[in-house]
Amino acid sequence: DTGVSQDPRHKITKRGQNVTFRCDPISEHNRLYxxxxxxxxxxxxxxxxxxxxxxxxSRLLSDRFSAERPKGSFSTxxxxxxxxxxxxxxxxASSLAGTHNQPQHFGDGxxxxxx
Amino acid sequence: GQQxxxxxxxxxxxxxxxxSMNCTSSSIFNTWLWYKQDPGEGPVLLIAxxxxxxxxxxxxxxxxxxITRKDSFLNISASIPSDVGIYFCAGxxxxxxxxxxxxxxxxxxxxx
Numbered sequence: 001d002t003g004v005s006q007d008p009r010h011k012i013t014k015r016g017q018n019v020t021f022r023c024d025p026i027s028e029h030n031r032l033y034x035x036x037x038x039x040x041x042x043x044x045x046x047x048x049x050x051x052x053x054x055x056x057x058s059r060l061l062s063d064r065f066s067a068e069r070p071k072g073s074f075s076t077x078x079x080x081x082x083x084x085x086x087x088x089x090x091x092x093a094s095s096l097a098g099t100h101n102q103p104q105h106f107g108d109g110x111x112x113x114x115x
Numbered sequence: 116g117q118q119x120x121x122x123x124x125x126x127x128x129x130x131x132x133x134x135s136m137n138c139t140s141s142s143i144f145n146t147w148l149w150y151k152q153d154p155g156e157g158p159v160l161l162i163a164x165x166x167x168x169x170x171x172x173x174x175x176x177x178x179x180x181x182i183t184r185k186d187s188f189l190n191i192s193a194s195i196p197s198d199v200g201i202y203f204c205a206g207x208x209x210x211x212x213x214x215x216x217x218x219x220x221x222x223x224x225x226x227x
Contacts (some may be wrong), residue, residue: 004157033213042119042217043158056213091157091216093215101146101165101207104215106157 002026003033004107007090012113013082020078021110025094031074033104036060043091043106049054049075050097051053079112118143121204127226128194128218136221137188138204146207147180147187148215154176161202162189199223 005024013019013029025032031050046065051072051108053072061067064083069075088110092105121138128134132143135180138147146165150158162173164180171178178189187206201220206217 006157031213033215035215040219042205042219043215044217045214048213058214093157103148103160103163105160106150108155108157111155 004092004105005108006090006107006110007032008110009108010111010113013113014115015082016086017082018078018080019082019112020076021090021092021112022074022076023094023107025092026105028096029094029105030072030097031102031104032069033093033095033096034075034077035093035106037091037109038087046077066081066112082112084114084115087112117208117216119204119206119216119218120124121221123221124219125222125224126147127224128198129226130183130195132194134191134194134198134223135188136202137202138184138206139186139216140206140208141185142208143184144161144187144216145184147178148205149178149187149189150177150203150205151200152203152220158203194223196225 007022033048034046037043049069064080067077089109091109093106095102095104136188148163149161152158162178169180175192203220205215
């Protein structure tokens with residue numbers, strides 16, 4: 001059983017460029033989550049999907065951020081016109097939907113550095 | 116927004132010592148989880164708690180869901196060097212199904 005997979009592991013880009021990250025959840029998990037983590041902080045929720053439907057978005061998810069999960073399997077997170085403040089670790093997690101909150105399992109993240 | 120207060124922020128351990136950390140909130144949480152994160156990796160789930168008063172163990176780790184539903188603690192018994200890392204509490208409150216709230220973490224290091 002493979003865990004949550006994220007690609008790339010590291011991304012360095014210049015300010016103003018667009019970047020896209022991919023997340024492949026645990027295969028039977030129908031929920032997929034995106035979080036952002038900065039140094040010395042815990043992860044902060046960005047958005048989540050159940051199957052292909054995006055059910056919740058944080059205020060942190062500005063209009064430069066867009067997430068998709070078109071077929072209810074893998075997901076992509078795109079950041080347009082990157083800014084210095086976007087530098088962070090972007091974490092993906094997945095879980096099963098259930099009668100109570102099923103635990104979320106995390107990937108190893110994509111570390112984004114904006115030059 | 117909702118915040119979790121996690122303490123201590125950091126602590127040093129000597130092999131064999133027991134370790135305790137806790138997390139408190141101002142709101143009632145309906146799920147508490149504890150994760151460990153090593154440098155350059157994602158958080159790894161240690162223990163999940165779903166009922167007030169629930170006490171759950173995972174090897175040398177024991178965690179409890181507080182009776183008031185506003186706190187949780189994690190104990191590590193007989194610590195070993197590989198216990199070093201950052202421990203996060205996290206939880207769901209209200210009707211949220213997605214939004215996990217995290218504490219700022221407790222960093223465990225080895226005593227010099």
